[in-house]
Amino acid sequence: MGRFNEGTVFTNENCIGCSKCISVCPVFGANVSRVIGGKQSVEVSKKCIDCGLCVVACEHGAREYRDDLEAVIRAISEGKKVSALIDPVLYIIYGTKAPLILGFLKDMGIHRIYDVSYGAEICMYAHAKYIKEHMDKNGQCRQFIANTCGALNNYISSVSPQLIKLMIPVQSPVTCTAIYTEKYLKDDSELVVISPCITQVDEVRNSDNGGHVKYSVTVESLMNYIESKGLGERRAEADLTSEGLGNIIAYNDGFIEGVSAFFSKEEIFTNLGGIKDVNIENLSGLSGIKKSRHSLMVTADICRGGCVCGTGLKASDVSLSATLDNYRKIRAKSFNFVNSCISPDEYYLRMSRVYKDLNFDDFSKTLSDRYRQPYIVPEDAINDIFNRMHKDTELKRTINCRSCGYKTCKDLAVAVSNGYARIQDCVHYMNDDLKYSSLLDKMSGVANREGFAKKANEILQANPDKKYILLVGNVNKLKNVNDLYGTEMGDMVLIHVAKTIEGIVGRHGTCGRFGGGVFAVMIEDNSKYTDALLKLESFNASRLGVFFPITIRFGMYRITDSSLKLSNIVNLCTYAADKATDRTKNTFIEYTDIMRKEMQEETDITLKMHDAMTGGEFVLFMQPQYNHHNGKMVGAEALCRWLKQDGSIVSPGIFIPVFEKNGFIKELDKYVWESAFKLVQQWEKQGGPQVPISVNISRISLENDEVISVIKELAKKYPINKKNLYFEITESAYMKDQAALTERVYKLKEIGFAIAMDDFGSGYSSLNSLKDIPIDVLKLDMGFLRGGTNVERGNEIITYMVHMAKALKLKIVAEGVELKEQADFLTKEGCDVIQGYFYAKPMPLTDFEEKVKVET
Ligand code: SF4
Ligand code: SF4
Ligand code: SF4
Incomplete structure (x- = not known):
């Protein structure tokens, strides 16, 4: 005999799950809500006493009975x-x-x-x-x-x-x-x-x-x-x-x-x-x-x-x-x-x-005792069920509308814990769930960005006397997990992280996942609750079979100003998180006043950059390059400077990182390239002495194919001798999609331009990049020779790099050369061209043009 519908009274296929049978039934558990093949139905269990009330009550002809x-x-x-x-x-x-x-x-x-x-x-x-x-x-x-x-x-x-x-x-x-x-x-x-x-x-x-x-x-x-x-x-x-x-x-x-x-x-x-x-x-x-x-x-x-x-x-x-x-x-x-x-x-x-x-x-008759002790549901279990039903207030727990067939919400919760009902039988839950599911990160089960913001704001409003910390962090090297173990495992790691954070936060705050490996946490600023998080070195995922530490770089902000919008605080945390350099353990960088100043500067730059572009405030400076054997100028690097109307100059070290963040660097790149093309064309037309110049292509511009079409168009618009202009790419561009980058460099060369690799040896050295990318010029960064104590060792590395570049038939330009000894040494080792303060700083165009006339 099966568990349901095998007795006198049974449910047929007409059932639509309206729950009326539950409401008329005198026996708790005689009706069991089930979903079979996606269809909801209320079936009759062995607890049924065959009273037949549901047969009369059912308006859908779904209750029948068997007789003899x-x-x-x-x-x-x-x-x-x-x-x-x-x-x-x-x-x-x-x-x-x-x-x-x-x-x-x-x-x-x-x-x-x-x-x-x-x-x-x-x-x-x-x-x-x-x-x-x-x-x-x-x-x-x-x-x-x-x-x-x-x-x-x-x-x-x-x-x-x-x-x-x-x-x-x-x-x-x-x-x-x-x-x-x-x-x-x-x-x-x-x-x-x-x-x-x-x-x-x-x-x-x-x-x-x-x-x-x-x-x-x-x-x-x-x-x-x-x-x-x-x-x-x-x-x-x-x-x-x-x-x-x-x-x-x-x-x-x-x-x-x-x-x-x-x-x-x-x-x-x-x-x-x-x-x-x-x-x-x-x-x-x-x-x-x-x-x-x-x-x-x-x-x-x-x-x-x-x-x-x-x-x-x-x-x-x-x-x-x-x-x-x-x-x-x-x-x-x-x-x-x-x-x-x-x-x-x-x-x-x-x-x-x-x-x-x-x-x-x-x-005479003696009535038998057929009573079976019901399962007494602990209050904790009922609470859990209520929480799953989004009934997080006393009011929501006592709606008692009876739509589910039970007299009270608590009766339904007890029925759920007994397996007689499902939380989906509550119409209010179904309504709420529609709202909640749009606020939930389906993969991890914690809140999504909107859900987090909603919950965090509710907590802040409900607890004006408490202090909270907000943390936003990104999982380090998530790509490595995905590459090594597959994206499914990557997802499991994220779920593990979400559950760990959720467990730590408990009822003292809230947490959410904003997508990818980005998590947000708001927790009461009390060491009783925060210690567990702030002292957590990593998220141990070894039980999932991932044996390197999963870490997050968190930025954190102590919420003191209730007028600050949550989305702004999230931005502050993200800003602070980016300051972390250690990826081997969880880091918690608090947003500081210094960061506030930096951010203000960035905002200032961002607000002014478009006007600066239209106002012609970005100008080319030239830094000449020399043959140290004869002291003649043999080339120059075109560098962009922001010359403000008040005469002050903003250092590229300040505005370039901001433009890289906000994407404006691509606009600036195009502007600089076009300026360089125009300049070379003008010099060619003038017919005077001239040297080849190089311009930079930023890492961001190299991230898609637009760079090719833009330079192609410029080459058409300004038909110059391609030997007079070449492009520098930074070695750090090689960090991302290496195959795509190599492909783009090939295409640039097909247009006819030489390519230099800039900043070689500045920190992202990859010999692979030399092997794969078809460059013509290697620009050595002289950071090796600056500030270090072990000059001999640095010299040896330079010697090695110069020899290696020679073997690869690359032209070598040493940049950042400040001293005569450096220039002598480099030239002795076989370096072709010297660039740096030893010869000349970057200079305005007019000065450069004068210098060309004299030094070439
Ligand atoms: S009253 Fe009828 S249609 Fe409604 S749930 Fe019960 S058996 Fe199904
Ligand atoms: S016959 Fe009576 S006891 Fe059985 S399910 Fe229907 S209403 Fe409940
Ligand atoms: S339908 Fe939901 S709100 Fe209404 S009584 Fe049942 S559990 Fe309570």
Whole structure:
């Protein structure tokens, strides 16, 4: 047997997951929300007590039940003797048509028909007998629960067993009828009960009922069958029926009236109505409490209004006016005997005589305790579930809108923890989740940039008295992880980092991932919480199989000024983080006042750069280059200077890094190139002495192919002798995409220009770059010879580099030469050209042009 939908009541494919069945169901866990093949459905578990309320409540025809009609037909066809127990509701609903229905049963082959009203009267008398014999006994209680409704029995036995001791231990009207026919009428037929109740199936299956009834068929099922076969003309009467109050049990307070007729009018009998909600709580309240005025007996049926509103009736056959009419007629006859008695006592006496031959032990019943201890869900688990449901405030945890079918949000959380429900059953969660998922980094599960900003601002607003630190950092060498272990592992490392940070921050702040390896953290500025992060050397990912330390360079900012926007603070942190040089362990660089000044300068430069360009403030300076053998000028490097209108000069060391950051360097490059082309063309046209000049291509410009098309266009626009101009690329450009860079250099050479590698030996030396890039000129940086103590060793390296360049047939230009000894040494080793302060500083164009005339 499977776990769901295998019992009497089941869900079919019409289910749309509306949860109404959950809201009407009296049993926690009888309905289980599931998603199968992407479709949501609420299925029925083994906890179901077959009350049938959901079958009536479901507006989508998705709840059905199974009964034994087919088994009955088969048994008859196999020659078995089957007798029927028919519920008196048949007469109340169908009136004059009832004998035709009974005739149909006879035609079907039903052996005998017993009206349950007969057993109902035995049952009522047995209830009265038990109450009379037990009321006020032991001073314990005078309160009893009647056994009228199978679903109530099921409920008490499996959900509220504390009430079992209050149950009157008498079989139901149906089983009383069955026992009477079996024991006293000696009918050995198999019995089928035809009732308005889906739960009657338990008269068949529940061992508490003694197995007297073999089959259960609902009135609805029988009437559908009759409809398919056609109702015949045969009329039949029940072989056994009651003349008295047994006939009224199906109607609302009928059973109570039947039992109370044996007692004085002083005694209170109460019908609590339906089983659900408050009524069961009322029953629970009865347990063991002695009050001066309380009910002697209570009933609580599954169906408000009694069996005449049963779950197993054919709704289209029920007419309220006809039902009332039929009931009135039946009721009038049923009271004849009671009314002929002068008192309840006399009625009891006369009925005792009627039943003098019955052994009431035969009709007794003990309700079994089928209660299973539910899983008590710890508050922590409920909190976790609420958090997953984005219910982070008390208000959100007590919306209690019941859309999920549960009375309270907490009930849903408990159902989720038991596996009966899913958090997606909460409409508010689904709405919130749409909002939240747009604020979440799907890969790592922490907030994304927007989510982080939202949460961080909320925390700041909610805690104006607390101080917070904001940190933003980028994972070092993430590319290496991706290259070495694959991007999947790279993602796992990022998730590991996110979870580690999230665990450290806990409830003292928030964290987020901004994409790539960039993480942001806001944490209360209290060493109790911050130490764990600030003292963390690295994110150990060895359990993932990554054995080099994963580190982050964080920039941090102590939030003191609440007016500062979070996005600005993030920028400050990013700025500070960029100052870190150590990549071997986590670094935490705090944003300082010095950085603030730097940033202001950068902002200033950025604000003014466009005007400076249009205003012609960027001008070319020339630094001549010399042949040290003869002291003649042999070339020059064109360098850009920012000459402000007030006459001050901004050093390229200040503005170039800013332009590299903000991308303006590409504009400047184009401007410088064009200026150089124009200049060379002008000198060629003038026909005077001239030397070849070089211009720089920045690392940023070399990052895409635009550089090729721009220089091609310039070469077309200014058709100069290509020997008079060449380009310098910096060795650091080789750091990025080496293959693409090599390709671009080849293309530049194809246009016809020579290429120099600038700054060789300045820190990013890569001999590979010499091997792959087709350069013509190597420019040696004389940083080696400056400031160091081991001059000899530096000289040896220079010697080696010059020899190597010679072997590669490269022209060598030494730059940054400040002293005659340096120039002598370099020239002796074979260096072709000397550039540096020893000969000349970069100079304005006019000065240079004068110098050319003299020194070439
Ligand atoms: S009431 Fe229950 S069975 Fe019916 S459609 Fe809604 S969820 Fe499905
Ligand atoms: S039949 Fe009753 S107990 Fe079973 S699922 Fe439906 S409402 Fe719940
Ligand atoms: S807010 Fe969600 S969990 Fe709470 S009762 Fe409504 S639907 Fe159920």
